[in-house]
Every structure is written in C-alpha cells, then in structure tokens.
Amino acid sequence: MIKIYNTLTKQKEVFKPIEPNKIKMYVCGPTVYNFIHIGNARPYIVFDTVRRFFEAIGYDVTYVQNFTDVDDKIINRAKEENKTTTEVVEYYIQETLTDAKNLNVKPASFHPRVTEEIEPIIDMIKTLVDKGFAYEVEGTVYFNTPKFNDYGKLSKKVLEELEIGSRIEVAEQKQSPLDFVLWKPKKDGEPYWESPWSNGRPGWHIECSAMSKVYLGETIDIHAGGEDLVFPHHENEIAQSEACNGVPFANYWIHNSFLNIDNKKMSKSLGNFKTAREVGEAFGYDVLRVFMLSAHYRSPINFTPEAMEAAKNGLERIKNGLDSLKFALDNCKESSDSQSATQLQEIEKLNNSFFEAMSDDFNTADALSYIFELIKFSNICTKKETSKDVLEKLYSTLTNLTEILGIIYEQPKKEIGGLSDEEILDYISQRTAAKKAKDFAKADEIRNFLLNSGVEIKDTREGVHFKRV
Secondary structure (H helix, E strand, C coil): CCEEEECCCCEEEECCCCECCEEEEEECCCECCCCCEHHHHHHHHHHHHHHHHHHHCCCEEEEEECEECCCHHHHHHHHHHCCCHHHHHHHHHHHHHHHHHHCCCCCCCECCEHHHCHHHHHHHHHHHHHCCCEEEECCEEEECHHHCCCCCCCCCCCHHHHHHHCCCCCCCCCCCCCCEEEEEECCCCCCCECCCCCCEEECHHHHHHHHHHHHHCCCEEEEEEEHHHHHHHHHHHHHHHHHHHCCCCEEEEEEECCEEECCEECCCCCCCCCEHHHHHHHHCHHHHHHHHHCCCCCCCEEECHHHHHHHHHHHHHHHHHHHHHHHHHHCCCCCCCCCHHHHHHHHHHHHHHHHHHHHECCCHHHHHHHHHHHHHHHHHHHCCCCCHHHHHHHHHHHHHHHHHHCCCCCCCCCCHHHCCHHHHHHHHHHHHHHHHCCCHHHHHHHHHHHHHCCEEEEEECCEEEEEEC
8 A cells, every 4th residue: 555645735645546556657857958966866866766666566556757948048058159949958868867867767758849749738728718717818727726615725725825925026917916927928039939820839847737738638647756746837737737637647646855054045146956867977877866865855855075975985885785686695505594484574674664664655765675674684784694596686686675765876887097806816826825825915905906906805705806996
C-alpha cells in the first residue's frame, strides 16, 4: 500500500491509480534560457526517484516533462546574445538533457515543447471561450477566474480575499484582477503564431494543461513540481483544465520543498546562485543526487559544502561496501552454513524496511538509511566466513535498492595513470612475490607506485583487492 501526501487534500492518501498497474505522471519542466540550477535539480531527482520506485514495484509509468521554449526570458536572452530564440532554445535543451543524464535522471516518456503543441493549445482556448470561461479583448484572451467555482482549491486561497489583497497591476480590459492570460498578441521581433484572436503566443499556464491532455488524457494520476508552482501556476492549470474538460485534472498533486544555500534563498543578487553543472563538477553529480535524497522531498533542504562532503562520504561508504562485497562474492566457495538462515532474514527485514519507507510518501531519507544498514551488515559479513547464498542475496538486494534511488552510476572505465587491469594485476603479483621474499621495501614501493597511479590496493582474507581512485 502506497501513501502519498496530496497537496490538494493536505493529507496522506492511499494511492489508487486510474488504471491497474499504470500511472500517468506529469512533471513541470524548465524554461530553457539558462543552465538548470540546483533548485531545478531537486524536482528532477526527486520525481525521477518516484518514477523509479513505481517501476520497480511493477507499474508502467508514462512520464511527461515539458520544456517551455517560448517565454520573455528566452526572448531577452536571444537579444542579449544576438541569437535567434531557436538557437537559444536548442542549446539549453541539450545542456539540460546533459545535466539530467549526469544526474542519472531517466529520459521522460515524452518531452513536449510549447512551440510544437500550438494547435492543441489554441483548441483548448477556443473551448474555454465557447463555454464562457474565457473572453477576448483586443487580441488578448483572458481566463475568467471568478467563473470557475473551485478556484483556490489547491492552494486553499479564498477568491474574495485574493481579489481584495491583489497587488497585481490590473489591466484595464480585465474583468477581474485575478483573470490570467491564455493568449497574447505579439510584440515587434517576437515569435508568433496565427490564432482566431491575434497573431501571438500562449500564456504560460495554458501550455501544461494542453500538453498533459495531449500526452496523458483529460485526467491524470499525478501532477508534480516545486512548491513555488502551487500558486498561481498549478492553481491556474486546474481551473482551465477542469473548466475545459469537465472532469478532474489530476488525482494527486506532489510538490517538493525549497532548497536554500547556507540557510538563504538562492538568488543571483545574493551571489549564491549555483548551477547543477557547477556543483556536479565540483562534488560529483552522483554526490548531488545523494544529497538531494538525504532529506524528505517535502522538507526544505540546505546546501552547504559540509552537507555535500557528508553526502560524498556516505556515497563512498556505499561504493566501498559494494566493491568489498563483490570481491568477497567472487572469491567465496562456501554455499551455505548454519548462520545463513538468520542472515538472510536480516537482509529481507532491511529490504522490506526500505520499501516501507518509500511506500510512505517516498521517504528517501529513511530509505537511504536502510541502505547504510545493509552496507554495515555487508561489511561485517565480508570480514568473516560467510556463505555464498548470503553474499549473493546481499549483493542483489543492494544493487536493486541503489538502482531505485539511482545513486550508483555505471561509469565508463578510465585508464588512470596509463595502467590497464592486466598491468595492475602484474604489479600486484610482483608485490605478492616481494612480500613472500620478505622484501617489504619493494612491496611498499609497488604499493606507493600504484597509489600514485590512481590505484588503491587492499589486502583481504580472500586476496588482494584493487580499485581505481
């Protein structure tokens, strides 16, 4: 049984998909005018992990994440760089996909772009106008917010209070200060499309409603994004989607909390703006992923160098534990012993605890702690006689759980220090021979040479184990 905290109801609910064993999930993507920052990286990592968990327990997930590829920020960036908006968009989409891949984020089932979905956007606006939920003034189409009775049900904001306290500059043609733009006329030098109202482009909110409908249908299981999108973006999505289609838009709304830098909001004005690439190259993309998963997604998370070092050390513990376990498994001959049953039960207990944590509103912090418990148990097992079936169970369990969190990457092999595996093994043989001949000075010399070449060796009960560092 999976429980999800639903922003719509402000409580945990038992997850019930629309179709058995299938999930339709939409995640709001970035506006592509710059490199993604680490605040953007959090929803990328969090909701990729949610998807991985669902797939691990047997669900077929259709995962849609859009690119906003027409926006004032994109137009301004194009002017600054003396490029076309298409050049800006294509460059930053590819860079975003590169960062996502480096963060071990699986590609979405679909990555729709606004500019490729103009027709369904216009169709949705037409329907809203025909139903009386939208109106046109001098080429601009507005959503008639007071006409939608449930407005505010996601953010729990009361319409009357919003209107009284609104600080929005009210355009003269607006019927209500909370009415928002569905379509706007072009300005000189801007990209535009023909429509029944004007040559122009869509407003921001309508794009996700239209693309979700195209790729997932009128009602979806899960809509996700950062908590900064709850109001007005997601609130407006609900209003226009449900007014148009006459059915609920999304059954579960999931929002991740904010990320701060040294307990301050990240902003360029404070000089603490950090891109995912900058942090990934400094600490490791896999370390950034572990850091993001070390807190519950609904809790604020604070980025500091110390927190990243802690994540790096934790990831290193997991990697070292897996390396030692694999080496012990490869050199183990004993198939079973009297302790096997008890040890297998302990492994299964920790495995179940991991899945219970993930089933309770995707608690990656607790899930990660059970991986560390398994690593601790594995390290004990590899330091003494342990049966092969226990080691195999440990390895398969840890491999599966780390895959769900996406924290162990399959990296391309590097020939560090110009040494191949065969050359390393030859040096290890020479060192072993030197130790047998009691030539410890030579043995130490070979060890130091290998370490300076980026190869660390460890003497174990099963033999000499090496890894590249």
